[in-house]
Amino acid sequence: MAAAAEGYKTILAPEDEFTHDPGTAENYNESMYFNVFDAGKRAGAWFRLGNRPNQRYAEMSMCVYFPDGRVGFMFARPEISDNSQMNAGGLRIDVVEPFKTLKVTYSGELLVLKEPGQMADPKVAFRNNPRLPCKMEMTYTGLSPMYGGETVKADGTPLEIDPEKSFAKAHYEQHCGAKGFIECGGERLEIDGYGLRDKSWGPRHWQAIEWYRWCPMNFGPDFGMMFNVMGDGKGGVHQSGMVFRDGIYDQIVAAELSSNWDANEYQTDLEAKIRTKSGKEYAVSGKVLSLIPLRNRRTAPDGTELTTRITEAMTEYRCDGKLGYGMSEYLDQIVDGRPMGRLAGY
Template sequence: MELPADIRLKLDTWDEYMHPPTAAVNYNESMYFNLYDAGQGVGGWFRLGNRVNEGYAEMTNCLYLPDGSVAFMYHRPHISHNEAFDAGGMRFSVVEPFKRLSVQYRGDVLLLKNPGEMIDPGRAFKNNPKLPCTVDIHYHGVSPLYGGEPVHADGSPWLENPNTGLYVGHYEQHIAGQGVIRVGEQEWHLKGLGLRDHSWGPRYWQNVHFYRWLPMNFSEDFAIMVLNKSLGDGGRIVGGMVLNEGRYDLIRAATVETEWDANYYQTRLRAWAKTDRAEYHIEGRVLSLIPLRNRRTLEDGTELMTRITEGMTEYRCNGLVGYGLSEYLDQIVDGKPVGIGA
């Protein structure tokens, strides 16, 4: 996030918990976790986003299975408060702030042999089987925290325009996790690496022109997150961090080049990132991908569509092999993602 000169980031242990909602109708507070067990070829990500002023939460459970299929579920359960991340069968718990958290899920998932079918959710939910699913994963941090909430020098909050951003407060952390997931009669005992984040503040998914978010882990000692974002007004935000020797080195410059298939889904990527200490050349190969969408209609009847492609990705850097996500968000204009070729 680019900040004015008189603004600083603050982050306290109580920020791990829930924040009082502001009056913005699109106030969102969300947590996200991912994990990949390289030995078994199983991973996934989990998200809860409380939109209490709109009366619902966004719950997503996405599991990438060894045969290339994806077990997926999305709900918008009703909520009446912002006191917990507990909706739609999913629960996030803070065991020890900044150090230990847990994810639980009890519900169903849609088993997609062809994850690309999710670009048409109605048809996908009609034509694919549902199976019972449980998730129990315990996470612990392997890195410092990256991010926080922007405030003025006197501690008063810096208020961002609710129509131009995705959050006010936001932080991320590379993590390790272990636990059990069950899909139907299949069960996996997972032990792997990942990344988590926590955001709060006004959010419309249409507020960003496009972004490329690349969280990846090579070991508990070496991990990277690259962000390349376009705000639509010509502004660009480039950032992220590299975990090395127990510290985060901030990324000062970065580029992302992408190879696409016929549907404009990422298949391979090349990223370059520079910190004050080193440069990193990264290659990514998408192992499995699911396309998701978010639609919103403006007061004048204009329909907006955002596409987010979530690719479980194998990364290579410095002679090491790692895993993570390649998350590409684009507004769709005239049937095409706006970030193609950018």
């Protein structure tokens, strides 16, 4: 589990795998995310469901990276009446055994894009690409310990959080094995691979973070990594993450990251130098195989239009002589047409 700062502790219980009392914050979010990559097929997918019960809707996202470079995507905001389950918009998440086994299923449509970059303008993308029937079943099995949880004061008192500046009250992650299938438009993709899942709960605005670079990856059943480089809102940078090896998590204490970009300022490849709490060092290189640009828009109380861009890329990673797959998820607030993380040098 991630270490908390002095005077605080991180707590996580099996019941946290299930839904929580949303309280009164209007922007309360409880979300679960899963990715998976099959190295043999050079294919992958990710799924996210975020309940916003006090706003009476959920955010459902489904993304598939096909072996030939096509990307399937669907997003919906189905109406929900409470926070009793993770089941909306055709996506359902069942906790079979906390921290051990979870099942994710989807039944609905998938927009299949030969040119995923069209999603920069969703209206154009949805008008110009076919929506095909899709069914997915995936079973996730935990390989690693849990990383993260809810940070509280040393005496167990919850932290005071300003909902308007919050991204999450609690967050945890786990490296997993995953097996199942995705059927789309008569095409069936059998998946047997590895991935990472996470869960967050608490008030969330997507605009609460200036930028981050979240890079989870797997090199097999016994070697994985996740590093996150994030702007702290004050001109500085916060680095975090872990290396999964020999059955344990070794916390990342330093992560140096450099990225290369295309004409749209989307990441094309990256290099990272990682140092862990145990003193081990890793050099990581990543090459983007397929990328889809997503966005979130919100009008601030003062009337300012806020735009967040998230580029979701299936990425081929190399580290310690091993080849693996994962994501490079780059989130940026867009200011005067430019991504803030790129302007910060990341």
